Amino acid sequence: xxxxxxxxxxxxxxxxxxxxxxxxxxxxxxxxxxxxxxxxxxxxxxxxxxxxxxxxxxxxxxxxxxxxxxxxxxxxxxxxxxxxxxxxxxxxxxxxxxxxxxxxxxxxxxxxxxxxxxxxxxxxxxxxxxxxxxxxxxxxxxxxxxxxxxxxxxxxxxxxxxx
Amino acid sequence: xxxxxxxxxxxxxxxxxxxxxxxxxxxxxxxxxxxxxxxxxxxxxxxxxxxxxxxxxxxxxxxxxxxxxxxxxxxxxxxxxxxxxxxxxxxxxxxxxxxxxxxxxxxxxxxxxxxxxxxxxxxxxxxxxxxxxxxxxxxxxxxxxxxxxxxxxxxxxxxxxxxxxxxxxxxxxxxxxxxxxxxxxxxxxxxxxxxxxxxxxxxxxxxxxxxxxxxxxxxxxxxxxxxxxxxxxxxxxxxxxxxxxxxxxxxxxxxxxxxxxxxxxxxxxxxxxxxxxxxxxxxxxxxx
Numbered sequence: 001x002x003x004x005x006x007x008x009x010x011x012x013x014x015x016x017x018x019x020x021x022x023x024x025x026x027x028x029x030x031x032x033x034x035x036x037x038x039x040x041x042x043x044x045x046x047x048x049x050x051x052x053x054x055x056x057x058x059x060x061x062x063x064x065x066x067x068x069x070x071x072x073x074x075x076x077x078x079x080x081x082x083x084x085x086x087x088x089x090x091x092x093x094x095x096x097x098x099x100x101x102x103x104x105x106x107x108x109x110x111x112x113x114x115x116x117x118x119x120x121x122x123x124x125x126x127x128x129x130x131x132x133x134x135x136x137x138x139x140x141x142x143x144x145x146x147x148x149x150x151x152x153x154x155x156x157x158x159x160x161x162x163x
Numbered sequence: 164x165x166x167x168x169x170x171x172x173x174x175x176x177x178x179x180x181x182x183x184x185x186x187x188x189x190x191x192x193x194x195x196x197x198x199x200x201x202x203x204x205x206x207x208x209x210x211x212x213x214x215x216x217x218x219x220x221x222x223x224x225x226x227x228x229x230x231x232x233x234x235x236x237x238x239x240x241x242x243x244x245x246x247x248x249x250x251x252x253x254x255x256x257x258x259x260x261x262x263x264x265x266x267x268x269x270x271x272x273x274x275x276x277x278x279x280x281x282x283x284x285x286x287x288x289x290x291x292x293x294x295x296x297x298x299x300x301x302x303x304x305x306x307x308x309x310x311x312x313x314x315x316x317x318x319x320x321x322x323x324x325x326x327x328x329x330x331x332x333x334x335x336x337x338x339x340x341x342x343x344x345x346x347x348x349x350x351x352x353x354x355x356x357x358x359x360x361x362x363x364x365x366x367x368x369x370x371x372x373x374x375x376x377x378x379x380x381x382x383x384x385x386x387x388x389x390x391x392x393x394x395x396x397x398x399x400x401x402x403x404x405x406x407x408x409x410x411x412x413x414x415x416x417x418x419x420x421x422x423x424x425x426x427x428x429x430x431x432x433x434x435x436x437x438x439x440x441x442x443x444x445x446x447x448x449x450x451x
Contacts, residue, residue, distance in 0.1 A: 016201060019198070019201050020201050020204060020205050023201065023202055023205050023278045023279055023280070024205045024278075024279065025205070025209065025277045025278065025279050026279060028413065031279055031282040032282045032283075034279070034282070054166065055166050055167045055170055056166065056170070059170045059173075059174070063194060064194065064197065064198055066194075067191055067194040067195045067197075067198050068198045068201070068202065068280075069280045069281045070280045070281060070284065070286050070314070070315075070322050071281060072178050072181050072182060073177045073178060073180075073181040073187055073190075073191060074173070074174035074175070074176075074177035074178040074181065075174075075178060077170070077174045077177070078170075078171060078174035078175070078178075081167055081170045081171065081174070082167070082171075085164075085167045120178060124178075124182050125330075126284065126329075126330070128283030128284075128350075130283070133283065
């Protein structure tokens with residue numbers, strides 16, 4: 001199945017899986033620690049295939065997440081567009097980083113996204129008043145190496161035609 | 164860069180419109196329809212698990228269940244005998260006072276989808292949408308008490324705001340004393356706060372509060388919460404009163420949607436309640 005057009009369904013499939021993981025039920029103590037699956041997938045694809053992904057894709061995905069989590073429309077969209085833009089700007093440097101440095105960079109991007117979302121929540125009076133809000137940052141950074149390796153294998157197998 | 168700026172402006176416009184107005188309801192429902200397959204897919208294993216468990220239950224438990232349910236039904240129908248009579252009596256009395264109220268609200272059963280939303284907001288998804296007749300503002304209850312209200316109804320599913328969300332306030336009254344107050348969510352599914360109660364009021368832990376019907380969204384007399392703590396701080400204008408919702412918000416699986424009688428949920432209820440209060444006072448004055 002490594003045909004040249006396989007990426008058309010493989011890449012959207014990774015996004016769908018990420019979205020499913022984002023809404024999958026977790027026990028109550030674990031829910032705040034849920035990694036930012038969709039944001040991580042977006043960062044990976046933006047860095048790996050910067051010519052095929054743009055801020056538009058990020059923005060659209062953010063909009064889906066807004067509706068899926070019942071947030072204000074445009075809240076995650078704005079954050080995701082920002083993430084996609086920065087990932088594409090940084091991709092040449094970050095791609096050659098060792099994994100732990102990559103994780104730190106991803107942490108920085110996610111922090112920016114969470115900050116934008118928190119800022120908007122605060123302005124509309126829905127701010128979560130707890131430090132647990134930042135928990136996804138930690139779990140995402142810890143999981144980044146695995147996400148990276150997994151998605152890299154996916155890319156090598158199905159998306160050769162693109163890079 | 165230009166595109167980022169444009170999309171940024173677009174997001175800000177969207178957020179502003181979404182926050183201030185209601186124009187985007189259809190757009191949001193459209194996007195929700197795209198996301199729904201993913202949510203339904205996530206819900207599927209949970210549903211399948213429940214189905215398998217049901218298939219595996221032994222004959223013995225089924226027989227026992229059946230027997231206890233039969234007994235319960237017998238007890239219930241005995242109670243209902245008196246309820247019928249009381250209902251008629253109530254209707255007659257209300258006719259005398261020229262007020263209108265209904266005791267039986269039509270119900271629709273909905274199932275909570277096993278899907279997580281924002282962990283810092285008290286929201287749920289249910290598997291009933293506009294197709295089934297759900298509408299924004301529709302009250303939700305379960306067997307123990309009030310659960311919340313429909314926030315947005317999409318085509319096949321709806322999102323629900325629980326009474327424990329900090330942005331939710333429910334007009335209630337204390338059953339024992341008739342004191343009217345507001346039950347405001349705290350973000351903790353086990354805790355509501357009763358607001359604007361003067362410290363001199365007679366309140367005790369264990370008192371039950373139920374909907375007052377004021378505000379016109381929730382019909383009157385559905386139990387909401389039990390008061391667990393009353394704290395009177397000297398110098399403060401109001402007492403701090405905490406209550407625990409009777410409906411177990413974090414672990415129920417099925418809920419009931421209260422349906423309006425003729426598609427007009429608002430007007431009739433409000434009038435019914437406004438007239439109801441003086442009428443009840445009048446009864447108390449007459450009887451002694």
